Amino acid sequence: MRAEGRAPRRGSVVWRYFGDARNMLLGPSLLVLQVAHPVVGAGVLQHSNYRDEPWQRLVRTYLSLSTVIYGGQRGAEREAARLRRLHETIKGVDDQGRRYHALHPEAYLWVHATLVQGGVDAHRTFGHPLTDAQIAAYYADMRQVGLLLGLREHHLPADWASFRAYYDERVRHRLEDNRAVWDVIDSVRHLKKPLAVIPSFVWRPVGAAAGRLAYLVLVGALPEVLRDRLGLTWSAAQERRLRRFATVVCGTMAVVPPPLRIAGGRIAALITTTLAGRGERQQPTTGRGQVADGVS
Template sequence: MSTEARLPTVTPLGPDSVAWQVVGDRRLLLGAGTALLLQVAHPVIGAGVHDHSNYPEDPWGRLDRTIDSLLCQVFGGREAIVEAERLREMHKAIKGVDHHGERYHALNPEAYWWVHGSTFWTTLRMRDVFVQPLSREEKSRFYAEWRRLGLLLGLREHHMPADHEGFETYFDGVVANRLEDNHTVRELLASITMRDTPPPPWWFLPEALWRPVRPAGGNVLTLCAIGLLPTALRDRLSLKWTDADERRLQRLGAITRAAGNRVPDRLRLYPKAYRAKRSY
């Protein structure tokens, strides 16, 4: 049976979508830490990452593969169907018993949707701070497109809130009642500081040059990862956040907005997004 026959019939996203205007911007990388924290604070995802992921040994490779997968889902056209099938096959083997003694499986619809839905929430949060907020109508359209991607990934209509307003209520409920502090959260918080992180392999930086850059990079990633979190989760994780921290985040946002608007698309967008837009 072909990949397309196994998955729902869903039209891939195209240049008329809000997602095409939003997802390919490199500035969204500043929200990666927040998205990951939201995800691993879910007990199923936290357990799966702890037991099966190699991100502590290969942080840059893991990040690169995650971004490439998301860009393929949004900009890949028919290739998005193949990527959705690959993800489902990969997650079939991710299962075990969490620290509560409960059995888990990565394809549990609640957890599988939370990964997808929390990425959507983080993208909106990033737009608000570092790019430009979407209008209410754009948010509604973007969410409808995200549900389409969810169907492509193998989720069903009833696994996902019907509209953006429903999603906001759902998101707040998961943050309040489902997310937790756990070992994977603490590992991720430590890795975001970049204290022991090697330079990105694509930069070709020797350790002697990377060493003085690393603390500044870790400070920015930590500021963004913690500052963009919902306040309720930040408090539950006992993460310090002061008025001075908030002012630093807002200053960074202002600088990023101003600089990003002057950068040509060829540099501001990820190559997959840039090529897709150039082809239309």
């Protein structure tokens, strides 16, 4: 069965805000939230090379998300199908003896939920909070994206209030301290060179400074209950540093025309949809079904 769902329309709230460059600043905290889910954490530990290639993984994730949001209906459907095919083989038994499958709807929904919440949090932290009306429209469109990705109607909370109740419950009762979480945190605190050609003596001070800032944002953006569960400290001084950084980001982005704030995402989507279109002419698209309720 083909997945349902509608790609965001040009000019919609999701179109204008999801691909904003500021959202990238919350990337590390969203990854921690994702891998703190036991199914996601186990899958990443056993099937991913993100510890060796963190920058490459970041680029792939950015290209994928940009395609779903800005690639139009056909491009978004094609990318959603690719993601489902990719996750079909990610399964196994975790270090506590629990069986898992990446396409289990509870885990698949959680990853989507972190991205939904992340878009709202990024603008509240580094810009201007979305209005209630904007959030309602944003969630309605992101719910359509969830359907497009293969989730079903009954998997997705009906509205923003229901989503917030679901999200808080998952954070409080489902997320856990695990090795994948600390691998992510360690990779943020000790950033690897994005390009091998960068001399080590140049990257050493730059990477150290960037790592400290990324760690500050990571910890500050996590829900307090998860921060406490992981034993991560957060002081008033750290909060002030984060506020100062957020003020700088907000002031900088205020002079950037709105179309340029999402230009990177639109360009990335254009590249991936063009390349995928060429490949599609030689190989038909498959795997366009929904996420199954009974995945084991």
